[in-house]
Amino acid sequence: MTSYSKWRRPLRLAVATAALLLAAQAASAAEASRSEQRTLAARQLAMLIVENPVGGLELRGGEARELGLEAQFRVEGSSTAAVKRVIEALRIETFEQDGRLRVRPVHGDRVLDSPRPSWLDGARVRVDLRLRVPAGLPVAASVTRDKLTVVGLDEDVVLAATSGEVAVRELKGDLELGVTSARVRVEQVAGDVNVTATSGDLDLRRVGGDATLNTITGKVRVEDVDGDLEVESGGGTLTLLGVRGRQDVISASGDVAIRDPGGDIKVNCANGDLSVFGLGSADEGNDVFLASSSGDVEILLLPEASFHLDLATDLGTMQLRLPLAVEDVSRRHVAGTLADGKGRLQIVTATGDIRITLDANSGRD
DSSP: OOHHHHHHHHHHHHHHHHHHHHHHHHHTTEEEEEEEEEEEOOTTOSEEEEEETTSOEEEEEESSSSEEEEEEEEEEESSHHHHHHHHHHEEEEEEEETTEEEEEEEETTEEOOSSSOGGGTTOEEEEEEEEEEETTOOEEEEEEEEEEEEESOOSOEEEEEEEEEEEEEEESSOEEEEEEEEEEEEEEESSOEEEEEEESOEEEEEESSOEEEEEEESOEEEEEESSOEEEEESSSOEEEEEEOSOEEEEESSSOEEEESOOSOEEEEEEESOEEEEEEOOOTTOOEEEEEEEESOEEEEEOTTOOEEEEEEESSOOEEEESOOEEEEEOSSEEEEEETTOOEEEEEEESSSOEEEEEOTTOOOO
């Protein structure tokens, strides 16, 4: 066999493989899209329920009395004919029962539960929904794996997302949100906020009521809350800024940073450092309890801070830079009074150090 024959067969095989790949790409390149708009009567409705497991969802408040609906359909498949059949059968189903209007994408009479259902012969479906919600209508909405945006609604809102991104802002009612794995940003909610998350980062700002957060893993940042705050975290850093009400925090793993608190504080931290800066602003005094199993505790007190201190550590050290009237001192325990002792500051650590400093701007001796 000549050297030419030796490499001719691999060359033919490579050419044939490339041709098959090109053919497969061409076969899978068929796609089609269309849009749909309509207006629905909403005067007698008690609630709007929207479900979209195959795309994004956007809900915006409006002044009109009717409900505005816009849908964008997109299909990818193996052939032009197959794609055409699928997209022609896509529609938005709306039906009302007991004053509740349900909105969801369907294919014919079958509910879409995923972008690539087995009964569509490999076709991939995407439906993006945009709704203009009239004033005074509570909303419950869910997405599976895409972005959920809610802006400017004036009633209570209940949301659920499996994955993707959730953005909520300018709500006048309460917000209840459950996510499996999603990035969440919530801003400017007049009422209470309740969030439950399995994983994903959470950013919550400008809440007029109380806030309750329960996360298994992920970073949490909370800023500017008028009411009380409750946080339970399995893992991830917690940054809590400007909470004017009571704070109750449980953290299994991760650092906890509290800044400019306004009310009582209770923190149990299993593994991670804990810091509280700007403590002591309340005229009547704060009741503060901080416990850390493994990690340091650092406190920066305001010049006007007034506390009775009770500090204990098993294996850590204590560094106190403040004019404390000492009542009891030992290797593991310190008790005393700062100023008039209006509030109560109790810190307990197992292995971590305790550091407390009075702000340098203080005029005290």
